[in-house]
Amino acid sequence: MSFKKLFLLVLLIGFTSVTQAQHYLGYNLNVGDTLKITQVSEQEIVQKMNDQEHKIINNLVGDYLFHIKKETDSSYIINFKYDSFFMKTTSNLAGPIFDVDTRKEISEDDVEGKIFKGLTETALEINMLKTGKIVSLVGTEDLINNMINDLGLDSFTMEVMRESMRKEFGGESLIESLGQFTYMYPDKTVNIGDSWQNKFKGDMKADNTWQLDSVDENLNISCNSDIALTSQEENLTMILKGTQQSEITSDKVTGWTIDAKITSTAKGISIMQGMESVEIPTTIISTTTYKPFK
Template sequence: MYKSCLILWLLALVTPVLNGQESLRYRLDTGDVFIVQQQAEQKVVQDFEWGQQEITNRLNGILQFRVVEKNKEGYLLEFSFKKLSLHIQSNTEGDLLVVNTSQPENQDIQSKIYRSLLNHPIQMRLHPSGAILSVDGGNKLVQKLIKVAGISDESLRLQMENGLMQDYSSEALAASYEPLTHFYPTAAVRVGESWENQFRGNQPTENCWTLDSLGPVKIFISGVSKTQMQTKNQLGSTHLEGIQTTSIVCDAATGFMREMLAKGNATGYSTQTESGTSKIPTTIESKISYTLIDHKHVQ
């Protein structure tokens, strides 16, 4: 009897190994600091009656994630921007916006606003699967940026606030950076198996992830996503659908990503308030990469 029980106990221990199933998740410690470089390029092409307009947006940034607490629900991270540069260029009008926070001598209002983003702490609660449970601090950041702008006209101030809330409110930041963290399944999986999830936010994104390979040092995951972009403001609206492919290399010890590359293509139409309801054929090609450039532990 004892021998039979011992065999059953040993089988219970080795069954997950025999099945090859792995529980993919974050394994972070309080005091972990991750420094990430972000590079993004987006090309927007619109076909007007008079010709084609192409606008290219380029973004480069350095982001920091610091683990300030861990508990049974997950982790509390403190997120902040360390560097930012933004270049928006039109094939018909040239440079529309050029900002680099590493050039403090530039005193124009746009540069001041973007420099105000730096080192502002945003708290982010992270589930072990990578889902962002909540974000706190984004709305305060928006008010800080408005104050820096120094706009006295109430209507212009309200217009600026509405625009900034779309990008830097707590909810907007959660939606923007969840693709960087939320790609793990909630159940154990084998190499070659797939799972699905959705990102938060107003724009539906359905993701299918696959565990491509797993080793003692690195985890390789790939994903295919169906994306939708539907926006509407005072200037007009956008209605696009597309596909995005993502490849991720993660650290097997911490679960934090080492490299991520996402490429997307979306097509549809846009409208401009000044031109009525006429639909403008529109395509957007995007490429965004994240690279872990430093990981350290601080007390």
């Protein structure tokens, strides 16, 4: 074999190796499929004032259904539904604060239970790009109405509650919340070890740097994020900054998450209404996992 032919053969082998090393990262879902995921979260909030420590523990479990309704050139139209919702909040100073489980029978006097039972009775329509970025969502007004219609409230109280719930379950808020589960892929092919960036907006802002760590029968992806949380409730404002780490395993063919673990620590201050001159040191530590359910 001549030197010229040998050079071309080596060049071809090298080009093939580079080509094979590149991976398309994105969703490749089948119309008609229903994908199921369980979110399990534990959040610890610690506030320190003088010599007293107030510790609040939030436990949340949610089962979510994603039904692939339609595929376009760049996106999927998906029916999304909360299948079940559990949340329990306890305080070392006040004891149990909140306890809702939509999998159990809801009593007539359980206002919180009725609200979150309504959460499980509405399907939303998501338009999600193949990178996982959610660009639109339809049905949030129906969702909010189903959460409050069974409470027997007068029209004024109902409208006040509806406006309050739009902050958490309105279109933009829910897009940002769901996007933190789906939006992790770049709009280009990458090699193992390559990184890319995106951002989450909303009450919790995040500047994310993702990396393709390895590829076997699955995609193994990690992410390091700088986060900033601003939460403004009726009686309390929290302003915190911190970091977040994510480890995600997703199906190499569909791109759908098989297993994910997200941990974060944020520190800052809380300000109580009527005590604006007092800044309460506050730390929030969170761990969230996602796994499919049957």
